Amino acid sequence: MGIGIEATGVFFPPGIETAADLAVKTGIPEQVIIEKFGLVQKHVADESLHASDLAIAAGRQAIEGIDPLTIDVVIYFGSPHKDYYVWSSAPKIQHELGAKNAYAFEIMNVSSCFPIALKVAKDMIASDQSIQNILLVGGCKESQIVDYENPRSRFMFNFADGGTAALVTRDSSQSEILESAILTDGSFHDDVRTPAGGSKHFASHETVEKNLHYIDVKDPQSMKERLDPVSISNFDHVIRKALHKSGYTPQDIKLLLPLHTKRSMFKELLQSLELPEENAIYLNHHGHMSALDPCIGLHFAQEKGLLNSGDLTVAVSAGTGYTWAATVVKWKGEKR
Template identity: 70%
Template sequence: MMVQIIKTSVYFPPEVETASDLEGKTGIPEQVIKEKFGLYEKHVADSSEHAADMAIKAAKPLMEVVDPLDIDVIIYYGSPYKEYQVWSCATKIQHELGAKNAYAFEMMNVSSCFPIALKVAKDMLTADKNIRNILLAGGCKESQIIDYENPRSRFMFNFADGGAAALISRSEGEFEILDSFIKTDGSFYDDIKVPAGGSVLPASHETVDDRLHSIDVKDPADMKERLDPVSVPNFVQVVKEAVKRSGYKTEDIKLLLPLHTKKSMFRQLLDGLDLTEEEAIYLDHHGHMSALDPCVGLNFSSQKDLKKGDIVVAVSAGTGYTWAATTLKKR
């Protein structure tokens, strides 16, 4: 039995911040932002759009492919930064799409979540014959959690906004979902977080005054010293293992769908897999949208000359730290 991605769809808010705009916010020269950080521009949402809204807008075109009443499961896999705390995006998505027969839930593993969501959807369809169609929908508004006055975290200026969705089924689709490999190193659990707003440090006048409601890096130099030696090797490992478990070799990869990173890390990952830049989707006009990046890349893969049987790998990593890859085969 094959589990397949029937179709993907994306949504980006209309407002754009360019590298020139970001130079004004960060003090980093425009050309450095483009060449070193690999970012020409990114989309940012205004106050009228939030994570669930963008997930819904991304998913709506897929309702032309499947009757909303034939969707059995909706999984929200997007950013944990959303409209409210202790609140589910998934139920709003179910309601707004009119998918009245679907049950809905959320997965949250920050930026690593799309390859994991593909595995979960495949496993559910494989295990439960009553499930016919699963919708993966995600949104991201993480451009809003950057404090450009915080030197520990303002380098995350590639955080951007958007929505991305994928329809998963056993029917004939665009890509077959093969195997996955996931790796977690929990020693990084405390390095990156929004300090205030949770149970450890509830919101207060003091937390607002101290600017503790934006994303922060506890000790950038210490994290870099520990993360740099393992990050790219772990990326390479999860890709190679996901491909191997799928019955293929690394040299069979025709297209890589990674999250957006600075250009040097992107090139190191390609070097570790013996791939060229033409064999990957690099989101230098969109930036990093939490877990959405590989799904966005998959949507853009139509721009590549993929043939039936070609091997594609979605790969990402999320703070905490988890690296994840899922192998796909073009149908």
């Protein structure tokens, strides 16, 4: 039947910050946040919920009605900002979900990781006959690392919290994962980072006092001058390449599942592919949640009945560093 996504799950913490709330925090007018940032509201987790908890809650939804003992592998693909520093959340997730027969590990490429995780899961199942089911899980609490008083981090004010999961199976009745394309331009490696906490600037009184534990852009103008000319073309490149490898063109896309960006970039990407806005999921009530956005978009598309048998979707994302990635998924829509 083909290796594909059999089920998805999402979870959002109950806390909500509206555009009006963010206007107070940032000094940016509410309408600018809504119209330019493309953000009406976003979910924000309190001190009781962390990336692993959000991933577990979404994972439970994705495997509802499925024996967790039939899961062979658990892969965490979410935010690197997790419960603890130098710590793998995958074993905790495996344990809490009762997937005792699965081994667990993490892959991390910040926001670009879901299309990559789909490729990894598909390739693992294709190459190892003993693997039937892989659960991809991700959590994000990146609202916590945004300093709203730092104008250099302005493009990250849409960072939000949530969890998502996708069950990838050898014989999926719901979908088939087709081909992927990935592009990395490492010249951007030094532009976006949390300055302190790693080995270069280990945590100290000084790093805390200087607010160095929040995500920051080293030189926003320099990054903009280098990134703007290539960003949309690189998105377009990986989408078209993944489609070509799968035997399709942009005209065949039923639904684009992108990461959440400012509205102007979202519209520019659609224009480059000649896609109408109704052929994409835009998370204006949820914001950007690291690598989770395309998986969440797919879940919402299923909930809203936007996909029929034979429809083609493309999960596409990009992560600082900078990597652009796309994976094509053909929908079957048969009932389990």
